[in-house]
């Protein structure tokens with residue numbers, strides 16, 4: 001699995017480039033995209049969010065349920081699992097109608113190659129959580145498409161659960177309230193797991209390459225973590241995430 005270089009990541013992986021956009025940033029990508037090739041002006045006046053996964057309600061995320069899985073796998077969404085854009089594009093997998101800024105917008109979503117297989121496989125091995133810096137108004141219906149029966153993804157956390165500082169989002173794994181020896185996060189923007197670098201597996205950003213096999217390669221590595229007492233030494237050995 002290739003790992004994005006820190007330099008490339010800094011320049012290309014902007015957590016603001018998601019749907020709907022982060023208006024605290026100067027970046028003007030409406031849809032997610034490390035290269036920001038689909039630039040549009042930032043829409044103003046984002047709607048209030050209805051579904052917020054907050055740190056407060058995550059304390060019993062796994063503790064109160066019957067959890068036979070050893071490891072929690074935290075997955076990013078945009079450019080890790082899918083790529084979305086506003087402009088019509090070839091070969092999109094599905095569209096979403098997203099209402100924000102007092103208008104309906106059609107979002108065209110492409111799934112990363114092998115995504116369906118990947119999600120079904122990891123759901124058998126791990127408690128799967130999606131943790132995205134995108135807003136729920138966009139991400140929630142998208143995840144409903146990826147997991148229509150709600151059997152693959154245990155919980156969903158949106159932008160409100162991220163920490164925003166110095167112009168970017170951080171995903172603090174402590175909000176799950178579980179032993180960090182048992183948590184893995186996969187994200188195409190390694191800065192988001194800077195608080196727990198040894199829990200983080202970086203993945204190459206994906207936009208539209210139909211030959212991409214990163215999820216297949218990731219699955220191979222993840223399979224080695226299923227019974228781990230502590231995932232961190234294993235991740236640290238394979239990925240040098242230190243700044």
Ligand SMILES: [Mg+2]
Pocket residue numbers: 076077078079080187188189
């Ligand atoms: Mg991402």
